[in-house]
Amino acid sequence: MDHKNIVVIGGSKGIGLAIVEQLVSQNINVTVISRNINEMNTHPLIHYIQKDITRDDLAPGELPEIIDGLVYCPGSIVLKPFKSLSEEQFGEDFAINCLGAVKSIKAALNALKKSESNPGIVLFSTVAVTQGMAFHASIAAAKGAVEGLTKSLAAEFAPTIRVNCIAPSLTNTSLAAKILSSPEKVQAAEQRHPLKTIGNANDLASMAVFLLSDESKWISGQIMHVDGGMSTLRV
Ligand SMILES: NC(=O)c1ccc[n+]([C@@H]2O[C@H](COP(=O)([O-])OP(=O)(O)OC[C@H]3O[C@@H](n4cnc5c(N)ncnc54)[C@H](OP(=O)(O)O)[C@@H]3O)[C@@H](O)[C@H]2O)c1
Numbered sequence: 506m507d508h509k510n511i512v513v514i515g516g517s518k519g520i521g522l523a524i525v526e527q528l529v530s531q532n533i534n535v536t537v538i539s540r541n542i543n544e545m546n547t548h549p550l551i552h553y554i555q556k557d558i559t560r561d562d563l564a565p566g567e568l569p570e571i572i573d574g575l576v577y578c579p580g581s582i583v584l585k586p587f588k589s590l591s592e593e594q595f596g597e598d599f600a601i602n603c604l605g606a607v608k609s610i611k612a613a614l615n616a617l618k619k620s621e622s623n624p625g626i627v628l629f630s631t632v633a634v635t636q637g638m639a640f641h642a643s644i645a646a647a648k649g650a651v652e653g654l655t656k657s658l659a660a661e662f663a664p665t666i667r668v669n670c671i672a673p674s675l676t677n678t679s680l681a682a683k684i685l686s687s688p689e690k691v692q693a694a695e696q697r698h699p700l701k702t703i704g705n706a707n708d709l710a711s712m713a714v715f716l717l718s719d720e721s722k723w724i725s726g727q728i729m730h731v732d733g734g735m736s737t738l739r740v
Contacts, residue, residue: 509622510569511717512536514558514609515578517543519678523710524576558605563612572616574717576627577606582680584640595643602647617666623722627713628655630672635736652728659726667725669716674732676704699734
């Protein structure tokens with residue numbers, strides 16, 4: 506993937522940061538958009554743009570002229586009984602998980618069309634779309650929309666731009682910190698998974714980097730279940 510330009514929305518921490526680290530280790534240029542800038546800021550292959558993707562617009566010319574891949578990582582985990590989930594919360598979750606991705610894809614689309622390197626878009630869903638889970642109504646609704654967006658855009662942009670989505674189960678990042686706030690909670694979460702571990706950022710980043718690479722040039726419109734077996738196995 507030498508000399509490719511990849512844009513990672515939400516590449517300052519968590520899974521997005523692991524994606525950025527894997528990409529630069531392959532000598533790929535990365536544009537990172539996030540609200541905070543981290544120490545990778547000084548890396549010669551990384552260009553940071555500080556923005557809140559739900560509020561700020563991307564001005565013309567801010568992104569590379571040719572983009573070979575786009576990953577959208579911002580997301581939320583707000584778990585509450587349905588009666589405590591306000592309509593505003595549903596709106597906020599939809600905004601960060603789905604509308605932010607829509608905005609990013611719109612901003613990058615012309616530059617993605619110019620790529621001659623099997624360009625790809627990678628979005629993030631959650632295991633809670635395939636596997637119904639109590640208290641996940643808002644996030645499952647928002648990510649269900651992301652899965653629909655993935656398939657619809659994959660059809661619309663074929664054969665030029667591939668669009669795929671990764672649906673993780675619980676992964677050890679700051680987003681999941683509340684759910685993993687004690688050794689007991691971590692152990693219980695591990696035991697719930699058929700493969701008896703929770704995910705780490707690199708488990709998901711490896712799939713994202715694969716979906717951006719030429720190795721996946723015949724894959725589009727797919728939801729990749731990287732989830733320790735959670736969505737499909739009963740052991
Ligand atoms: N971790 C899990 O257990 C889990 C499970 C299922 C699905 N997922 C999904 O996987 C994806 C990645 O999750 P993660 O755990 O890596 O999340 P994370 O650790 O919270 O990282 C999210 C990234 O997005 C950026 N971001 C958040 N809001 C933003 C905004 N408004 N504007 C610009 N950048 C923003 C954050 O940077 P700043 O804070 O600097 O802006 C950060 O770089 C998400 O879509 C999540 O829903 C995660």
